[in-house]
Amino acid sequence: MTKNVVEDDEQTATKSKSSRTRERLLDAAAEVLSRKGFSGTRLSDIAEQACVQAPAIYYYYPSREDLIEEVMFVGAAAMRTHLEAVLATLPPDSTASERIAGAVEAHLRHELEISAYSYAIIRNANQLPEAISRRALAEVSAYNDIWRGLVADLQASGQLRPDVDPPLARMLVLGALNWTAEWWNPDRGPLEALITTAQSMVLHALRR
Template sequence: MPPAAQSATERGARTRARILDATAAVLNANGYAGTRLSEIASVARLQTPAIYYYFSSRDEVIEAVVAAGHQSVIDHVAGALADMTGASNLEKILAAVEAHLTFVLTESQYASASIRNLGHLPAEMRTRQLSQRRAYGQMWKDLFEAGQQAGEFDPEVDIADARMLILGALNWAPEWWDPSRGALGAIVAEAKRFVRKGLSA
């Protein structure tokens, strides 16, 4: 590729990334209904029509952020579990709790925007995201089922209900947590204590 063409391609990629970054920030601040292309453009330091060079519509750029955000959660939690060979399934669940919370609360605007806005997206957009959601849910389901089979959990615990309650609580955290409520480490420790005591045999 000629240097000029390569430079233009790199500039285009940087501009596209700025638009996505800005969209994640606006989604977190305003929600799906309140996200406007004009505000995205302002945060990205662009003119609004420039966005249409990269995305055909407001919903297309929002969906790109939602998809990237959820995939980043999957990758981050899977990475946290990758080096836990030999750990109990309960310890793996606790590591997943910590990885999920830390990531969505402090490390990724995309992940937070994805989680906070999923229920407000148009039905057809939510449907297109289902394969990612199922993949992440399966990761957790496998951990819970393995823990149950290994006898690590209280036999009276319904693991399907427990899994959904835990994931629901983790996904709700971006709606209410801020640093003024307490340090991130304290919130993570409390979540892990809650899960450990709730599941342990």
């Protein structure tokens, strides 16, 4: 094995370890933000959750704010890409109602089962300085645009109730879905039951 190959392998291993540590810090920060909120989150809490020394965090992020900003952006982007991926798996001939039902399930699964980042975003979005939330809010806006299109498709198909205002309906639905993070836990029953109930309630509220 040549010297260059050995050096390349060492650099790859170092990079991989660095990437894993960065990911662990983001996961830990999301978990702490979910429990303690922006004002209550300290680097020492994140370090303890990630099983690293607090000063080591500065190797990856210049400040607490930079780490939290990255958590919010990564989490918001993951919510958007997850919803897009779920909708892309639906059959091409899916109805507007079926696509909304799929979006409801995607939202709840990501929020309650897949990622602690979702709850971190929901809990802290209104607490963050603009500089920290800017990139995340752009992703949230893109996420809302997907839902805006889903409701518009329902209206275009003639299935949206005439007494329902589309923008208000979209915000009410997303608000209700987001709020489940505040009260739901597995002791209340399986997640599938929550998803089925939410789909039924959303579609009955929106459709003629």
